Amino acid sequence: MNEPLIELKGVSKSFGDNKVLDNVDLTIYQGEALGIIGPSGTGKSTILRVIAGLTAPDAGEIYVQGVRREGLIEDGADPVGIGMVFQQAALFDSLTVEQNVGFLLYQYSKIPRSRIRELVNEKLDMVGLSGIGSRYPSELSGGMRKRVSFARAVVSNPDKPQDAPAVLLYDEPTAGLDPIASTVIEDLIRQLQCTQGVCASYAIVTHQESTIRRTADRVIFLYQGKVQWQGSIDELEKTEHPLIKQFLSGSVHGPIHVG
Template sequence: MAEPIIELKKISKTFGDNKVLDKVDLAIKQGEALGIIGPSGTGKSTILRIIAGLLAPDSGEIYIRGRKREGLIEDGENPLGIGLVFQQAALFDSLTVEENVGFLLYQHSNLSRQKIRELVEEKLEMVGLPGIGDRYPAELSGGMRKRVSFARAIMANPENIKDNPEVLLYDEPTAGLDPIASTVIENLIRDLKAKTGGCGTYAIVTHQDSTIRRTSDRIVFLYHGKVQWDGKVNEIDTVENEMVRQFFSGSVAGPIQVIG
């Protein structure tokens, strides 16, 4: 068995009186497509932010390539490049697409503007959006903004290999999109996994049935702050776990409590 490249051990996180994560164990292996699912408010996005080093757990340990992480991402050298794709794309409205995608390089490299433009165009071509570098986010559809955020997440710095993303974390990448736009994004996530210069390992948080089935190989199901099930995506329709069955059937009857 391959060793995990990212491993969470007994991770807990509380916001106010709400214990979102309760001693969660989670591992991501090289080349894996991991889906993190469960009802709303069960800590899925919180886990992504903890993995990315943007949020510290209250307790527990995080290992990156076998090395324990201390503090947040800016507190030490990270042995693994991790890119996070936010749910709302999180583009800078005042910057062009080129400036958004090339933001890391403009801020943290000595590359010429022409070289950065060339690298940005390569990434835009990879996400199916060549030639839009001079547009602003407001001029793009929701699906296009999502793809631009993908291009930004996979942008590599040729001057510093440690900045190059090896793992992508997707937070609800198809939220708010129509079925056709969702399919485009789902296909792109799979394509980027296979492409040179893309990212071969990822974890994705989603509620959307088609996204779960088309982008994930392995699934972990979170509820009440704990991993309630861990299995392969092709086991979804035959698993006997009542929570998983209720989640995918959309039934209001079952162990998952319906709020409101």
């Protein structure tokens, strides 16, 4: 196993009386594709937001490349960049694709606008969307909007290589897509992992069985705020664990409460 890139130790998080994460330990290793699965409402998206530094845990410790994080991402830079792809793409409807992808560079860097456009076009080409920079999100299909959000997540300031994402966090990247569009996204996730200069590590939250099998090397199963099972994709196929069997079969009968 490679060196740990991100470690969560004893992380807990509650919203009111609802304890979403309960003393969770989780590690993302260098070069790893980690799948996070489990029933709806079991803290999968919350754990991504904690990893990204967008949500603070109530208890526990977070280490990024061995350095303990204090506070949220805005309180101090992590040793490596972390990018996040949100479930609904989260694009600004009033901005063009180019403006969406280059938003942070336009707002917070001193890079000339012409150079930002070049960087944006490089990333759009990387995700198979050359020549659409002038379009608006409303003019794109769901799958195209997802890919635009990928380009935005990996674009970075070349003058600050430390900010380039070393890990990407995908929150339900194939949700709402048809099987063909899902396959395009799944292939792109693996392609980005293997592309030089783009992060080689990622964690992906998903409910879709094809996405689990095609994008993850190791899987953890969250239920009732805890990691109930973890193992490789091969082990996922063979396990007799009742939670995993019920989840993958979609059965309403079993230890997973159907509310």
